[in-house]
Amino acid sequence: xxxxxxxKVKDAHAIYELLSKEARKGLLLPRSLxxxxxxxxxxxxxxxxxxxxxxxxxxxxxxxxxxxxxxxVKEELRGGGIGRTLVLKALLEAGELGVRRVFSLTYxxxxxxxxxxxxxxxxxxxxxxVWGECVNCVKFPDCDEEAVLIELTPELLTRLAAEEALAxx
Numbered sequence: 001x002x003x004x005x006x007x008k009v010k011d012a013h014a015i016y017e018l019l020s021k022e023a024r025k026g027l028l029l030p031r032s033l034x035x036x037x038x039x040x041x042x043x044x045x046x047x048x049x050x051x052x053x054x055x056x057x058x059x060x061x062x063x064x065x066x067x068x069x070x071x072x073v074k075e076e077l078r079g080g081g082i083g084r085t086l087v088l089k090a091l092l093e094a095g096e097l098g099v100r101r102v103f104s105l106t107y108x109x110x111x112x113x114x115x116x117x118x119x120x121x122x123x124x125x126x127x128x129x130v131w132g133e134c135v136n137c138v139k140f141p142d143c144d145e146e147a148v149l150i151e152l153t154p155e156l157l158t159r160l161a162a163e164e165a166l167a168x169x
Contacts, residue, residue, distance in 0.1 A: 002082065004089055007043035007055065012036045014052035015043060015070075022072045027107055029145075031070055043070070044089045046082045053077050056086040058093055058102075066094045068104040071111075081167075084115045088164055091116070091150070095157040102152060105145040117156065118148040125149075 007015065016033045023030035036043075039057060046054035054073040060066045068090050073082045094102050103126060104112055112118040126147060150156075 001048070002053075003047045004085055005045060005047065007040050007045045009037070009040055011043070011045055011052050011055075012040055015045065015055045018052065018055055018072045018074065019070055028070065028072060044086050044093075046073070046086060048077070054082040054086055056083075056090050058090040060094075060097065060099060064098075064100050066097070066099040066102050068102055071104075071106075083111065085164075085167065087112075087116065088160055088167075091152065092157065092160055092164060095152050095160075100152050101149060103147055103149040105147055107145060109146045109148050112148045112150075116150055118150045121147045121149045123147040 012033065015036050016031070019028065019031050019036070022028050039059065042057040042059050044056050044058070045052045054077070055070060056068060056072075057070040058066055059069055068087060071083060071086060073086075091102060103121070104118070105123070106112065109118075109120060113120065123145075
């Protein structure tokens, strides 16, 4: 049975392994184990039969802006709604925190555009604060990720909460 929950410190190694595998395929940027430990409270995980099979992080950048990052689902389980539910959990958490805009820098923008009302934006529209971590990235300064953004209106948050409630039945 699938269970979605906030990550715990004990999940750090499983998250690291999952992200490292996807980073080697070029589907996301690598994260160090240290960075995962430092940001463990940002993560949501999907657990199946006691194993972490998916993860996502919601990283607050500024008072009204957060980033969805490190979205990964075990390859054999893709297409079953795990990634969508993880992002849904992150978006609802952003709403609870009072964050009204959420972006993602991604290699798989079609996922965000298909599953949620994200829109494609030019990365240069994002505030400079976003780029603070980029200088440590292996791809700096030649970033080839694409940016998407969603506005979390009260109406959208109500719709997403209803979707979550329906999915949990």
